[in-house]
Amino acid sequence: EAQLVESGGGLVKPGGSLRLSCAASGFTFRSLWMSWVRQAPGKGLEWVGRIKSKTDGGTTDLPAPVKGRFTISRDDSKNTLFLQMNSLKPEDTAVYYCTTDLGLYFGIWGQGTMATVSS
Amino acid sequence: DIQMTQSPSSLSASVGDRVSITCRASQFISAYLNWYQQKPGKAPKLLIYTASSLQSGVPSTFSGSGSGTDFTLTISSLQPEDFATYYCQQSYTTPLTFGGGTKVEI
Numbered sequence: 608e609a610q611l612v613e614s615g616g617g618l619v620k621p622g623g624s625l626r627l628s629c630a631a632s633g634f635t636f637r638s639l640w641m642s643w644v645r646q647a648p649g650k651g652l653e654w655v656g657r658i659k660s661k662t663d664g665g666t667t668d669l670p671a672p673v674k675g676r677f678t679i680s681r682d683d684s685k686n687t688l689f690l691q692m693n694s695l696k697p698e699d700t701a702v703y704y705c706t707t708d709l710g711l712y713f714g715i716w717g718q719g720t721m722a723t724v725s726s
Numbered sequence: 727d728i729q730m731t732q733s734p735s736s737l738s739a740s741v742g743d744r745v746s747i748t749c750r751a752s753q754f755i756s757a758y759l760n761w762y763q764q765k766p767g768k769a770p771k772l773l774i775y776t777a778s779s780l781q782s783g784v785p786s787t788f789s790g791s792g793s794g795t796d797f798t799l800t801i802s803s804l805q806p807e808d809f810a811t812y813y814c815q816q817s818y819t820t821p822l823t824f825g826g827g828t829k830v831e832i
Contacts, residue, residue: 652813654822670821704769711776711817712760716769
C-alpha cells in the first residue's frame with residue numbers, strides 16, 4: 608500500500624529553523640514529483656512547493672511567501688522528502704502535508720505534521 | 727497568481743440532497759482543475775481531477791464539470807460520509823493555488 612509519513616514537526620521560536628521529513632513506501636518514490644502543502648489552524652490549504660524527479664531535472668519551485676526561507680530536497684536512496692524551514696515566522700504555523708505531485712494533481716497524502724512558531 | 731474563488735463558503739444540506747459547489751478562477755486554466763475532500767483532522771483526499779475525471783474508488787455520486795474559468799462539483803445524492811470541506815485547486819501554472827473551501831454540513 609502506498610504511504611507517506613511525515614515527521615519533524617514541533618515548537619520553535621520565531622527566527623528559528625525546523626526540518627520536516629516525509630518517508631515514502633509502497634511506490635516508486637524516485638519516479639515521482641513531490642510537493643508540500645500546509646494548512647494553518649482553521650484555515651484552507653496552501654501549496655508550499657514542489658521538487659521534480661531527478662529524471663525531470665530534480666528542480667524545485669517554491670511560492671513567494673516561502674521562497675528564500677524554505678528549501679525542498681529529496682534522498683531517493685532512502686525514499687525520503689525533506690522540507691528545511693529557516694527564518695520561521697508565526698504565520699508559518701500549520702500542519703504540513705507531503706503529497707505525490709502528478710503534475711496535474713496531488714495523489715497520495717501523508718497524515719501531516721504540526722509546526723508551531725511561537726515565542 | 728491565479729486566485730480561486732469558491733462559493734458558497736458553507737452550506738447546510740440533508741442526506742439525499744443534490745449539492746453543487748462552484749469554483750471560479752481569476753484567469754483561464756483550461757481543465758486543470760481538481761477537487762479534494764477533507765474531513766476534520768484528516769488529510770485531503772482527491773475526488774476529481776482535470777475538471778471531470780473521477781478518481782479511482784470515489785463514488786459515482788460525485789461529478790465535476792466546467793472549463794476555462796468556471797467549474798462545478800456536484801454530489802448527486804448526499805450521503806452521511808460526505809459531510810466535509812471541499813477544496814478546488816488549479817494545476818495550470820505555479821504557484822499552485824486552492825480555493826478557500828466549502829464546508830458541507832447538516
